[in-house]
Amino acid sequence: MGRIVAAFGIQGWVKLKTFTEAADGLADHDKWWVKSPEGWVEMKLEEFAARPAATVARLAGVMDRTGAERLRGSDVAVPREALGEPKEGSVFWFELVGMQVETVAGAGLGVVKEIFQTGENCVLVVANGRERMIPFVPLYVKALDREARRIVVEWEADFDA
Numbered sequence: 593m594g595r596i597v598a599a600f601g602i603q604g605w606v607k608l609k610t611f612t613e614a615a616d617g618l619a620d621h622d623k624w625w626v627k628s629p630e631g632w633v634e635m636k637l638e639e640f641a642a643r644p645a646a647t648v649a650r651l652a653g654v655m656d657r658t659g660a661e662r663l664r665g666s667d668v669a670v671p672r673e674a675l676g677e678p679k680e681g682s683v684f685w686f687e688l689v690g691m692q693v694e695t696v697a698g699a700g701l702g703v704v705k706e707i708f709q710t711g712e713n714c715v716l717v718v719a720n721g722r723e724r725m726i727p728f729v730p731l732y733v734k735a736l737d738r739e740a741r742r743i744v745v746e747w748e749a750d751f752d753a
Contacts, residue, residue, distance in 0.1 A: 593686055594618055594668040596626070599660035600648045605639075606660045608647045608668065611685055611706065613714075615642040621674055624651070627667040683736065685714075691741045693718045693726070696734055699749040701726075716743070 594610040610618055618624070619640040625632045636652035654660055678684050685707045693701045693716070702720025707728065709715075714728040726732055726745055735744040 593670055596660075596663045596666045596668060598664055599657045600646060602657045603650070604654040604656050604660050605648045605650045606654070606663055608649060610647055611689070613685060613709065615647045616640065618649070618668065618670070621670040623670070625669045625671070626651070626663060627669070628663065632669075683738070687738065688716065688728075688743070691736075691743050693743045693745060695747050695749055696744055697749075701745070701747065701749060704743070 593612055594608050596606045597609050598607040599605070600607040608618070612618060619637075619642070622637050624635050624637055626635050627633075635654075637649060638652050639650040641648050651663075654663065675684060688704045688707055691704045693704060695701065700720065701724060702718045705717045705719040705723065707714050707716055716726045716728050718724045718726055724747075726747055732745050732747060733743060734746055735742075737743075
């Protein structure tokens with residue numbers, strides 16, 4: 593659902609890159625699972641702020657910049673059951689990451705590396721030696737199979753975007 597990218601200030605705050613639709617999507621969850629070098633650790637969210645300059649949080653037990661620096665690069669997750677089910681016709685962004693992407697003609701384009709918002713629509717970053725950015729809109733996305741973890745797109749395999 594996110595990644596800790598840096599320490600923020602001197603009071604133990606961390607700067608986040610969120611993989612949620614809205615920057616404050618993680619704020620709804622009071623307990624996070626943080627992947628430290630020792631493995632996944634449950635941490636209590638104490639404070640959260642989504643500002644134009646940065647999305648930041650303070651986690652219980654992280655008291656200073658040194659503690660926050662130790663978490664740099666750590667992935668952030670919440671239990672799947674805490675999310676409920678997506679609305680009809682919707683999908684959670686994290687479900688898309690790692691899905692295989694192929695053209696309607698069956699040519700493999702790679703896997704979804706990330707997804708981001710650009711104004712009105714989202715964009716899939718598909719990687720396989722090189723990166724392609726494919727708008728996540730019906731014009732291009734023709735099928736999404738959660739079970740098979742596959743997305744079929746109307747896209748030319750040799751098209752550079």
